Amino acid sequence: MTKRVAIFLSGGGSNMRALVEDMTGDHPARPVVVLSNKAEAGGIAWAREQGIATEVVDHRPFKGDRPAFEAALSDALAPHAPDIICLAGFMRQLTGSFTDQWAGRMINIHPSLLPKYKGLHTHARALDEGDALHGCTVHEVTAALDDGPILGQAQLTVDPGDTADTLAARVLELEHQLYPACLRRFAAGDRRPLMLQG
């Protein structure tokens, strides 16, 4: 049975586009909704143009009350009946209550070679450490931030002239290859880690 995918984002949504563009033909999943906590997110406009259902759940009225925000997320998702949630640049932390509810059914892409550099500013941190290798990771989402079983990684060699911006751009290209490849496998029930070289 084709899996129904919800994609959460907060920004431009280039990873969401890569996922959507891959979900055709024999792909075991299809996008059913794109959800953002920001109405102005570029990804929302693009999804609407594609005829994909969209939902906006602004986090600001829920300030300090994550369970209430997550209840609103669940309400917005319910009519779309997703099987899988893909976090794609969704810049809100989710509580254990929400991640437990979606355990084994929610995945994320993070711009570092986890377990290195959980959280923000991953490219600058990799440069500061003098890392020779950097990249991105797709993983199952658990209650701990940027943790959970790894479904795939793509790596590249850091160049001497790299800045945080050039690294971010090069890693983003890898993200667009890795995330669709991992979702294809995950939706088909294959959780063996996929390792790509940039």
Ligand code: GRF
């Ligand atoms: C990506 O680097 C993703 O790994 C990170 O946020 C960025 C989102 O970019 N979590 P986009 O919105 O998919 O273009």
